[in-house]
Amino acid sequence: MSTDHRPFSPASERNRGPILDVLLQLLPPQGTALEIACGTGQHAAHFAPALPGWQWWPSDPQAEALQSTAAWCEGIGNVQPPLQLDVMSPDWTGVPSEVDLVFCANMIHISPWATTRALMQGTARHLRAGGLLLTYGPYFVQGEPPSPGNLAFDADLKQRNAAWGIRWLHEVQAEAAAAGLQLQRRFDMPANNLALAWGRPAT
Template structure:
């Protein structure tokens, strides 16, 4: 079964105020990290769009200390959670979180790589279009845009659990739902981003690896 947007659980520890815990993050973070080790640059700024609880960014930053990490999210409560995780781990390579709405103007002028985990299906399509526009604007030639989550694909049978998940998302918000990989690729190409790799991931998820066209 695919990762679900499970209800937030309250965090614990000395910086627990406002801290959220997403169980799905602990299930997928190491599989994602294994891909990132092969794809991220050796140094530079990594922008995470839609950081959610903040668990991913602190995990990746601890494993890849030569990179500078910039978390972001449009939700003020998420920003509080991200900052709580950042304060708890005390890593020097995690910047304070930025309020960033993928579909609006970005408060970032440049990033060497961009990550976006489990946002595309739990947001309006305009957020994905904004993600591609923003990535096309701030990434250098060859810069990485990494997406992770469940998708639909032409001529590839969709797991029943993903179909059920898609239906449940649309029931919660008609603007949500699993996107076709082909539509995501087309939106990316319109902003100068080219799909370089598509990787099967655990729990019927995919990693989509885009590079900014030279």
């Protein structure tokens, strides 16, 4: 009988490999990463060992997520103790003053719209010159027909919480631009998700 009581997200298990492929394409050998909305911690536990030159700081506002992440990441030397962080907090206490990567999967559509602005503004405060924000999740894109799966998912999200829902990419881009960030790379991912790399415009 299994004695492993760590919370488990099947979606994280499915998407962690494709997301890691993107990270390996984008990232230099060394750096400091802040993960926003780490959830169970399965992403941190998968990515950090594959990025040995990186220090990974997982964060989430929920105590259960922090406990789960600590359990998933136990014994992984380059994962820092999980930080309690709500992106809506006015200053991101405990976050290193400068990071090379902010990674945020599956928060933008499962939280009120205001968190998108807060994510962009906070990232802009902490991102080192040349650093990246990588967001992952479903988006609606102008001029591209939405998949039936994403339409159904959007309806389900809105039924669960009227403030949730799949966001329009151009609206996310507007929030990014207000924070001085622009979309630099788009990766089409399995199951109609996108991985989006954001950074400061080259000067």
